[in-house]
Amino acid sequence: MMGKVHLLPGTTFSDVRMKGDLDPSKSAAMTLDEVECWLAHAITGVYHRELHRGIGATPLVAWQRGLEGSDEQPGRGSPTPVTDARKFLIDFLPMERRLVRRQGVFLHSISYWSDVLRTLIGEREKMVVRYDPRDLSRIYLWAPDGRYYDLSYADLRRPAISLWEHRLALKRLREDGRAQVDEDAIFAAIDRMRGIVDRAIVETKTLRRQRERRLQAARVAPVEPAVAKPDKPHPTAFEPLPENERLFTNVEEWL
Structure with missing residues (x-):
């Protein structure tokens, strides 16, 4: 899978020797959202359906065997269906444990607040707080009632940051x-x-x-200037004109 990722335009490679003189910023063409979409298709549409040498089957077939069972081992049964997509997503986000204070919850040196915290101030145990590394403007507090609550910046003028x-x-x-x-x-x-x-x-x-x-x-090809023909040299006062150019032919020359 990582080999395929390094084929994308803008890859930085895993080794500076492999990168050489290539400037990834000049060849980068995909947004982060597009990379995530590409990766999802690469995993579910390609990797899960390719033969895995370590298990001797495709990951999709191995998954189905694990659920349904085989001659060698019994199946584990189907997993519980996901009924709350939001909770399912948040469960996979990185987490920290923080105390709820009167000023709110502090994470990454930033203060977060929500009115729901008023009922939790004074709790002695640290609570699970999850966050999305792509957007720190909001974090998610796992409360004792078994629900995630959104906490926003205490100062709402702050911009979203990663x-x-x-x-x-x-x-x-x-x-x-x-x-x-x-x-x-x-x-x-x-x-x-x-x-x-x-x-x-x-x-x-x-x-x-x-x-x-x-x-x-x-x-754009430059326009060549026209070459002017040289003017006929003017005769000097000391050179007599040819007879065919003289106005008067019977004039005695005094030289």
Whole structure:
């Protein structure tokens, strides 16, 4: 499967020696959503139906044998059907355990809040909190009543950020000598980084247009200037004109 992934445009490869002089940013053509869709099809439509040498069957056949049983082993039976797609998705997200405080729930140095927390303030046990690394603007608290509750930023003016941006911001702040990092510093750093990217995109587009204009100008053949015929040299005062060009032929020359 990883071999197929490295065939996608924009791959960074797993080894810098394999990448060589290739610049992945120049060949990248797919969005993250498109990569996720491609990966889902590659797993369910291709990988699950290809022969796996380790098990001697396709993963799909091995799954069916595990459920239905075979001559060698009894089946485990069909799994419980998924009735709550939202909970099913959240269950697979990464998790942390956090206390509910009066200010809310703190995760990744960011404060989160929801009115449902009012009834949970004072709980001594840490609660399960799950988050989507692609969007930290919302997290999910597993409450004692067996339900997930959405917690949003305590400051709703904050923009949605990814875990990757968050980690890069922390790295930049530590490089700048910031020992203590708070929420304001994190979002300020992310805002600066996004500004750099936005300006680079504009400059890159401008440079690309300028380069295309130069290439277009180079492809246009230059118009050769017309070569003017040299003028007939004017006779000097010391050179007599030929007889056929003289206006008066019977003129005595005084030289």
